[in-house]
Amino acid sequence: MSISEKIENKKDKNIKYITKDTISTGNSDVKIVAFLCNWCSYVGADTAGTERLRQPENVRIIRVPCSGRVNPLFILKAFDLGANGVLVSGCHPNDCHYSEGNFYARRRLEVLKEFLPFIGIDKRRFTYQWVSAAEAQKWQNLVINFVKRIKEINSK
Amino acid sequence: MNMEDRLKEKINNIIDELKIIVGYTKSNIPLRVNPIFIENKDEIKNLIFNNLCINNLATYAYTLSQEIDGKIGIILKSCDTKSIVQLISEELINRDKIKLIVVSCSGVIDYKKVKNSLSGAEIISAKIDTENINIKTIDKSFNLKIKDFYSDKCYWCDIYENPPIFDEFIESDVKLSVEKKLKYEDINEFEKLSLKEIFSFWQEEFSHCIRCYACRNICPLEVCKDRCITQLEEPHWQTQKITANEAKFFQLIRVFHLAGRCVECGECQRACPINIPLLKLMKKVNKEIERLFDYKPGLKIESKPPLLTFKKIEENIKEDKIV
Numbered sequence: 001m002s003i004s005e006k007i008e009n010k011k012d013k014n015i016k017y018i019t020k021d022t023i024s025t026g027n028s029d030v031k032i033v034a035f036l037c038n039w040c041s042y043v044g045a046d047t048a049g050t051e052r053l054r055q056p057e058n059v060r061i062i063r064v065p066c067s068g069r070v071n072p073l074f075i076l077k078a079f080d081l082g083a084n085g086v087l088v089s090g091c092h093p094n095d096c097h098y099s100e101g102n103f104y105a106r107r108r109l110e111v112l113k114e115f116l117p118f119i120g121i122d123k124r125r126f127t128y129q130w131v132s133a134a135e136a137q138k139w140q141n142l143v144i145n146f147v148k149r150i151k152e153i154n155s156k
Numbered sequence: 157m158n159m160e161d162r163l164k165e166k167i168n169n170i171i172d173e174l175k176i177i178v179g180y181t182k183s184n185i186p187l188r189v190n191p192i193f194i195e196n197k198d199e200i201k202n203l204i205f206n207n208l209c210i211n212n213l214a215t216y217a218y219t220l221s222q223e224i225d226g227k228i229g230i231i232l233k234s235c236d237t238k239s240i241v242q243l244i245s246e247e248l249i250n251r252d253k254i255k256l257i258v259v260s261c262s263g264v265i266d267y268k269k270v271k272n273s274l275s276g277a278e279i280i281s282a283k284i285d286t287e288n289i290n291i292k293t294i295d296k297s298f299n300l301k302i303k304d305f306y307s308d309k310c311y312w313c314d315i316y317e318n319p320p321i322f323d324e325f326i327e328s329d330v331k332l333s334v335e336k337k338l339k340y341e342d343i344n345e346f347e348k349l350s351l352k353e354i355f356s357f358w359q360e361e362f363s364h365c366i367r368c369y370a371c372r373n374i375c376p377l378e379v380c381k382d383r384c385i386t387q388l389e390e391p392h393w394q395t396q397k398i399t400a401n402e403a404k405f406f407q408l409i410r411v412f413h414l415a416g417r418c419v420e421c422g423e424c425q426r427a428c429p430i431n432i433p434l435l436k437l438m439k440k441v442n443k444e445i446e447r448l449f450d451y452k453p454g455l456k457i458e459s460k461p462p463l464l465t466f467k468k469i470e471e472n473i474k475e476d477k478i479v
Binding site for chain 2: 077093118121124129146
């Protein structure tokens with residue numbers, strides 16, 4: 001397979017899910033996009049729902065196969081389309097379903113986080129966290145605190 | 157024998173084993189040089205090398221090595237070899253296919269700086285020797301010193317005498333002597349501004365962008381030009397609109413595709429027809445990578461780009477604690 005064919009196969013199909021519709025949250029003033037990995041955080045958020053833990057309604061969840069799947073450009077695109085905050089969550093380090101996806105993600109996302117202030121975006125608007133499938137309580141706290149933080153930044 | 161003659165003699169000796177040689181030649185535009193592609197011996201006399209040779213000829217390395225069977229010779233300044241090191245370490249070009257004729261550089265002139273110093277007067281002709289630039293405009297003539305107009309990258313260059321990689325090395329007659337500056341001085345200064353000021357600074361700069369993609373096309377490391385994600389229909393990352401936001405997003409694509417790879421040759425900023433300070437973005441991301449992963453691109457062939465590898469325990473990463 002030539003390089004060009006390889007690139008062709010790797011086309012980013014997921015980007016079409018990040019649209020203005022995904023990001024709009026009705027009347028709510030704070031819009032947050034969350035990229036959750038299929039194996040830990042998405043299940044964790046699901047468990048939180050099943051356990052009826054109350055959470056703010058500002059978060060729109062996009063499911064990705066692994067936190068390593070999250071391209072830094074997804075986050076920048078979300079900000080570009082008007083998100084107030086972006087959250088990425090995956091399996092804890094050493095617990096990745098694909099054994100090392102989140103290690104790559106950590107490096108990339110850390111660089112992105114440190115870069116954001118340079119284009120005028122508060123770096124606290126973006127965070128990446130590790131939430132496992134069992135940590136429904138942690139997910140609830142995470143969402144509540146993150147929404148609170150974004151509201152604080154917005155009101156300044 | 158001066159350096160230019162030594163360069164020509166060297167090329168004369170090795171041209172038989174090479175299919176094509178890329179070098180510098182005179183341009184019709186004053187203060188500029190053109191690239192030249194030499195295939196036989198009688199073209200060698202057109203070669204030049206002087207302080208105006210700011211172009212990074214490593215830009216041609218990838219395309220030529222794809223299109224041409226046989227060995228390619230490239231004339232490079234010491235700092236340009238970093239781009240080649242990076243291309244080889246990413247296995248984008250084959251080391252055996254290129255011959256690097258490296259010239260120890262005595263600093264290059266940033267012609268934009270010269271133009272600015274003349275406050276907009278049109279340059280009719282320019283002559284250059286080892287120390288001075290003589291410029292004629294329509295009604296005046298100027299005698300400028302080369303040492304005042306070095307490109308920014310010369311001020312933090314530390315490899316002008318010992319390039320990381322070369323096949324033939326040609327020493328220059330004059331040694332580069334500049335007052336060294338810290339590489340990230342301007343970045344640190346810029347970061348002191350408030351977020352609002354930074355945001356409006358970039359918004360203002362990118363509102364002039366015409367999206368000509370010159371910055372992308374000239375970059376020696378952006379080898380995916382013909383299938384750039386900004387021009388794809390599916391997925392539709394970007395529209396073709398010319399707005400500040402779209403232009404900024406295009407630059408951010410470049411920044412993250414070059415994170416940990418960019419060798420800061422400054423070609424994107426030089427090629428920009430409206431002088432957007434693009435190198436600032438690249439330098440910032442390199443600064444962070446140097447701090448986080450202790451890595452400098454373009455110095456060792458064996459080293460892996462930091463974002464293509466990981467450590468189980470990252471000493472320098474401080475994770476954001478919310479919960």
